[in-house]
Amino acid sequence: MTYYRVKELMVPLAEYATVPAGSSLLEAMLALEKAQAEFDHAKYRHRGVLILDKNKKVIGKLGQLDVLRALEPKEDYTDDIRNLHQFGFTSKYIQNVRKQRRLKGAPLKDLCRKAATLKVEDFMQAPSEGEFIDEEASLELAILQLVMGDHHLSLLVTRDQAIVGVLRMTDVFGAVFHAAKECEITIQ
Amino acid sequence: MKELKALFDRIAQRTNINLRELNFDVTPFIKNLVPLQQMVKFYAFYGITPNHPLDLQFRHSSLAGSYFLGKCRTVNSILYKTDIRGDELKHRGDVFSYQQFEIPVSKDEGFDIEDSYLIKTLVHNYSHDPETLERFFIKDTISTHYANIHGSPSDGSFLGPFATVDLTTMQDCVIGTFSYVQTGEIAHLNVGPGTVWIRKPGEFNFLYRHPLQRLNDYINFSAGRPPQGFIIDFVEDRKGAFQRVFEVVNLEPIPVPRSASLDRYAVVKPKTQIGENVLVAQRAYLQNASLGKGANAQENCYIVNSRLAGFNVTAHGAKIIEAELGQHVFVGFNSFLRGRPDCRLTIGKDSIVLPHTIIDIKQPLTVPPEHLVWGLITTQADLESNSMAISDFSKIDGGLEQGNLSFEGRGGSFVAAFRKRIHHILEANGAFFDGAANKGHAQRNQNISFNMIQPYPNGDLAGLYPTIVIQP
Numbered sequence: 001m002t003y004y005r006v007k008e009l010m011v012p013l014a015e016y017a018t019v020p021a022g023s024s025l026l027e028a029m030l031a032l033e034k035a036q037a038e039f040d041h042a043k044y045r046h047r048g049v050l051i052l053d054k055n056k057k058v059i060g061k062l063g064q065l066d067v068l069r070a071l072e073p074k075e076d077y078t079d080d081i082r083n084l085h086q087f088g089f090t091s092k093y094i095q096n097v098r099k100q101r102r103l104k105g106a107p108l109k110d111l112c113r114k115a116a117t118l119k120v121e122d123f124m125q126a127p128s129e130g131e132f133i134d135e136e137a138s139l140e141l142a143i144l145q146l147v148m149g150d151h152h153l154s155l156l157v158t159r160d161q162a163i164v165g166v167l168r169m170t171d172v173f174g175a176v177f178h179a180a181k182e183c184e185i186t187i188q
Numbered sequence: 189m190k191e192l193k194a195l196f197d198r199i200a201q202r203t204n205i206n207l208r209e210l211n212f213d214v215t216p217f218i219k220n221l222v223p224l225q226q227m228v229k230f231y232a233f234y235g236i237t238p239n240h241p242l243d244l245q246f247r248h249s250s251l252a253g254s255y256f257l258g259k260c261r262t263v264n265s266i267l268y269k270t271d272i273r274g275d276e277l278k279h280r281g282d283v284f285s286y287q288q289f290e291i292p293v294s295k296d297e298g299f300d301i302e303d304s305y306l307i308k309t310l311v312h313n314y315s316h317d318p319e320t321l322e323r324f325f326i327k328d329t330i331s332t333h334y335a336n337i338h339g340s341p342s343d344g345s346f347l348g349p350f351a352t353v354d355l356t357t358m359q360d361c362v363i364g365t366f367s368y369v370q371t372g373e374i375a376h377l378n379v380g381p382g383t384v385w386i387r388k389p390g391e392f393n394f395l396y397r398h399p400l401q402r403l404n405d406y407i408n409f410s411a412g413r414p415p416q417g418f419i420i421d422f423v424e425d426r427k428g429a430f431q432r433v434f435e436v437v438n439l440e441p442i443p444v445p446r447s448a449s450l451d452r453y454a455v456v457k458p459k460t461q462i463g464e465n466v467l468v469a470q471r472a473y474l475q476n477a478s479l480g481k482g483a484n485a486q487e488n489c490y491i492v493n494s495r496l497a498g499f500n501v502t503a504h505g506a507k508i509i510e511a512e513l514g515q516h517v518f519v520g521f522n523s524f525l526r527g528r529p530d531c532r533l534t535i536g537k538d539s540i541v542l543p544h545t546i547i548d549i550k551q552p553l554t555v556p557p558e559h560l561v562w563g564l565i566t567t568q569a570d571l572e573s574n575s576m577a578i579s580d581f582s583k584i585d586g587g588l589e590q591g592n593l594s595f596e597g598r599g600g601s602f603v604a605a606f607r608k609r610i611h612h613i614l615e616a617n618g619a620f621f622d623g624a625a626n627k628g629h630a631q632r633n634q635n636i637s638f639n640m641i642q643p644y645p646n647g648d649l650a651g652l653y654p655t656i657v658i659q660p
Contacts, residue, residue, distance in 0.1 A: 089594065
């Protein structure tokens with residue numbers, strides 16, 4: 001059976017969508033589109049953008065959900081709605097209040113204009129404990145970290161403290177699937 | 189004063205321990221809020237009547253300017269100008285109804301105040317907690333100016349100025365300035381300033397949050413300084429009038445109808461008219477006020493240049509200035525209703541002004557009859573977003589979001605609960621007395637004898653009272 005190491009499965013940093021700190025959300029989305037166009041569509045389906053500081057060091061990650069959250073009208077997430085749970089209001093009621101406010105809020109085209117003004121570092125997720133894995137680590141360790149840890153979608157791959165790539169769940173799943181097929185052939 | 193200082197530190201520490209989860213430190217709020225030298229200046233007093241039990245015990249406590257009626261044990265506590273009014277405590281043999289339970293009361297209920305610091309606070313009503321029927325406890329709790337602890341046992345909590353906890357057992361909570369909570373039970377909650385929260389699980393949930401920036405003009409409180417704003421200014425401006433009633437032993441009685449009760453510690457200014465079955469409690473302030481039959485003015489109420497048509501409830505701490513109130517208008521706790529001489533406030537009959545409502549107008553304003561009113565109102569537009577015909581509110585079934593109000597549940601149930609409560613208050617106050625039956629506080633609280641007790645004047649124990657047990 002094939003023995004996989006993380007560095008064989010990861011998306012190298014050079015092929016991943018990145019933007020420098022200070023970029024707008026719109027620039028991040030354009031970088032994502034460019035990465036998608038430049039690299040093999042079948043192999044990489046990019047879902048996030050890495051944010052780099054001036055020394056090209058990764059300081060955060062901006063996922064699709066982060067972008068959607070950034071564009072959401074803030075009144076949907078204000079403390080007065082969040083706190084309704086604390087005061088015993090049901091989820092159904094709170095959801096309804098959000099819907100009502102959304103209907104009164106700005107249309108989507110207005111929200112998209114915001115994308116050109118909002119900065120990526122205000123919405124990115126900074127790397128956190130348990131999100132890193134060494135490029136020499138085995139597939140088994142990568143599975144363990146994805147399944148048991150707090151970062152289920154992807155891990156940041158390191159070489160001597162520096163981030164050199166991204167290991168996505170889909171890459172890990174692909175390797176597992178391949179290994180499983182090998183087992184099936186052996187059994188037959 | 190060494191002992192009193194140590195007692196103050198002990199209470200602050202114990203409350204802080206309870207509030208550690210909320211990361212709330214009471215010390216900067218209460219340090220120097222009332223200089224401890226004040227505790228030597230004022231006598232405490234208690235009432236004796238044939239209609240109420242007499243069982244008072246004071247140990248290692250300071251009681252400056254505080255009033256006691258009924259049954260109360262006070263240990264390791266500082267009570268400053270606080271009213272402990274035990275005329276609604278449960279009696280042995282009463283039966284307490286809770287959900288499907290009918291629970292017999294095995295002995296007379298009493299207040300049990302321990303390791304607490306209460307400043308100008310009203311403690312009244314009875315414990316609504318079915319788990320502690322005979323003991324209305326207030327423990328490791330600090331309350332500040334004009335707070336109301338009403339039927340609400342409390343453990344490890346802090347109440348900001350003009351905060352009210354009503355019919356709710358609370359544990360380890362912070363109740364913000366000018367907030368009102370009536371929810372049955374709360375624990376480990378920090379309720380922000382200006383929150384009005386009334387909840388009956390499964391029936392209704394009413395939550396109004398005052399706009400803080402505007403509320404701050406009326407009342408605000410921050411660490412290191414006393415409460416500030418129009419409401420506290422209004423009260424402070426009239427403080428001098430109370431000095432006379434507390435300093436003079438034999439005041440000339442003010443004639444009132446035989447069925448009415450005017451407490452000798454209330455202030456009554458000229459042109460005031462008191463009708464039959466009216467109750468005026470201690471520390472109430474009446475000036476050019478007309479109280480029609482069955483109306484009442486409870487502790488810390490101010491009624492100035494106003495007419496109340498009759499059967500009006502003016503709950504603890506409410507203020508009514510330059511206003512005309514129709515019959516059966518209810519004004520909730522700590523509400524501040526201020527018209528002007530040239531633009532008066534009119535509230536139509538059978539309307540309900542919810543607790544902690546502020547109406548402050550510079551143009552004449554009329555609340556139509558049978559309306560529910562809440563929140564902060566200074567204009568006609570505010571009134572439209574912060575009021576509703578009771579008949580319309582009663583039709584709500586599900587939810588409503590209007591202005592700063594969030595409401596979930598059945599409006600009819602909410603209105604019915606208030607109506608029932610208002611009727612009970614009028615009944616308890618003796619508003620329906622017919623000369624023989626339906627006696628209430630207005631009839632039973634007449635002719636109270638008051639006795640004074642005093643603290644050590646100086647030395648290590650200055651400000652503390654000796655252990656005193658007062659029983660029949």
